[in-house]
Amino acid sequence: FFRKMGYEVSAVLPDSSPAFLEWMKGVEDILIFEKEPELIEYKFSEADLIFALDFNDPSRLKGMEIWYERSGATKVLIDHHPEPKKFSDITISDVSVSSTCELLYEFMKSVGGADIIDKEIATSLFVGIMTDTGCFSFNSSDPETYVRVAELLSYGINKDEIFNLVYDNYSDNRMRLLGYVLKEKMEVIPEYNTAFISITMDELKRYSFVMGDTEGFVNYPLSIRCIRFSALFIEKPDHVKISFRSKGTFPTNLFSKKHFNGGGHLNASGGELYSNMEETLKLFRSLLPGYAKELK
Template structure:
């Protein structure tokens, strides 16, 4: 057992009131890791609360325990009250407090107790009692599985509900096991989760086979806008008006950016989405093209080398223009 795992076990064992947090717009990895830890700590007899900055999307409502979380945007006073009586704060699947949104981050910064980071994104904050930050893992769920396996090697905590949550995060954040961060240890972890009762077929169907007709209307719009800057760079965009006209919502555009990357020869794909007066951008890349650093430099964002996001505070036309002027700094034309 590593020194950090020993320290984590002691910290958990000595804490009675524990708070779990994750990033805004929680995805499968954020919700999966948070709910997995929620189940584990509850089974240990801890007083546990999981607060997400906003709602977990409907596509993840199959996750065990999803009804137990509290969305901060609907209940801001709950976090303020709970922080006054919290022994231990977990920060899962985000590298900096700002990823929880301005209002929630402001409250979290007031917490003077022990904080634990478990995350796989680059350039994390350093103000933690214990930090498990490792970008070589394909997901926070895989990293959490490894950390808990070292801290509690008897695996008595690995129930079917926990296995379901962890498998979901690994599946979604690895691109269904296609990204280059997937390693042999990933599949060994997944084998253990399947043995523990994770229903992999049901999980896949719940995530990928529940599309609404509105998603395909929006997809047609996105494909009609697809633009080739070169044989290796493509991008597309969706305006707020087009979202409304299609009847789709934000979740319906999930995964669209990956479609550009599936084109032969393409190394970078980007998708621009108008959202509440700003532009959200998703970046995907292959090989050594680092869209994480690119997003940090030009679009107030970040993430992973081959998958990142950003925000542009202006028009979608301005965001696209910035992309066209700068993307070839990181990918050959």
């Protein structure tokens, strides 16, 4: 979008994009902090304008926050997560919208006009809305969301092809990993309407894990009758990465923020704990009795 307006643009991420998004135009140009930290530091130092997209806390930059904070560029936050911290000069935040891409669409129309948006840009925005709502299964009850999606479709994007490229584009190893964790690693705690999955680094290695292979795993336990709260624990070298999902009014974001250094949305959030898997699961189990009433 900004390149079409004549600007020099760099996109940076803390770590690699999921493999199922590699087909998208421009992914090959994204700079990854894990691979090119010096170049990214230079980009921050030379920038006149920095957009922070789809996160509400600079700690989410995972090592890049020091360069973000040192940069003299004007900083603009565009996000839909609740309670954004003050770390930008301009904040565009709306928790009522489905996704940051929905906000971006309105921003693009107001800044450059709808004529600058083309099929490729519309495709990227649609992917963002589709994936952030679980194919419109949550955070997507506002009619305005579907008005905007209809407008994006008018640019000639292929909705069916996009769905297939995102959701029907996994490896056989990913499917075998999913089968393994559902059979062997899912624990159901019916007295608290809760279920969780834990995956170790050795198990990921066994199934030739690539980034994105565990995407969506946390949602599967919610398909079980009466399960209202689901968690996914993934072992990392020095911590455990955690995803939470819920049905109804159980606030996963508050649970994650209070106990697991995280946050997010009411029904979808994440966190992490700098501990081993055994201690992390022990803590998680010990917390559930305190939420028994909310999980009924």
